[in-house]
């Protein structure tokens with residue numbers, strides 16, 4: 001269903017107002033909220049002449065309501081100097097992370113028919129070596145080695161992908177570069193290895209790929225915070241530019 005930008009931003013303002021009313025008990029100002037094409041993933045809020053103005057990165061245009069609500073709460077907490085909201089931070093952060101480490105079912109649908117031909121030794125990084133290190137450090141060497149391969153193309157949209165039918169982990173060739181820190185490649189591979197440890201389940205007809213146990217394990221990665229931050233700053237803006245290009249094509 002197509003929504004007009006007006007509708008999207010009215011909805012965004014409603015979400016901010018809901019968050020505001022639940023966090024601030026006194027009379028609250030009116031909110032104007034807009035999606036804005038920031039270069040990175042940042043959002044801002046300010047209070048001016050009795051009105052709240054919020055700008056949300058347009059990377060989040062398609063984000064579900066609970067994610068936008070979480071972000072609205074985080075920004076409002078900052079504006080009113082409330083203490084940080086742990087749960088909302090987690091909801092927001094996890095969504096960002098999923099956008100950065102796109103994988104699993106969507107990816108496999110899109111990339112169907114790819115050929116697994118390239119050796120695990122890339123130009124810079126060796127997936128076999130990284131796999132062995134991660135397997136020993138986090139899995140007590142219990143993960144059987146899948147096929148490890150760099151993707152045929154420099155995909156920026158899909159950074160990693162576990163294919164359980166072919167028992168293969170494909171890592172985007174775009175990451176096989178000196179520009180990508182080793183711990184980032186390791187993190188994307190680690191995420192895909194977790195899909196082997198925690199296979200997808202179907203609950204009430206919904207596929208669950210990242211359950212709580214998966215998330216808890218994911219946070220055990222030694223460089224979780226720095227890797228996540230790097231992906232937010234380096235992997236997402238490219239995707240955003242692409243989205244905008246697509247939108248332009250159809251407008």
Ligand SMILES: [Zn+2]
Pocket residue numbers: 103104191195209210
């Ligand atoms: Zn995943």
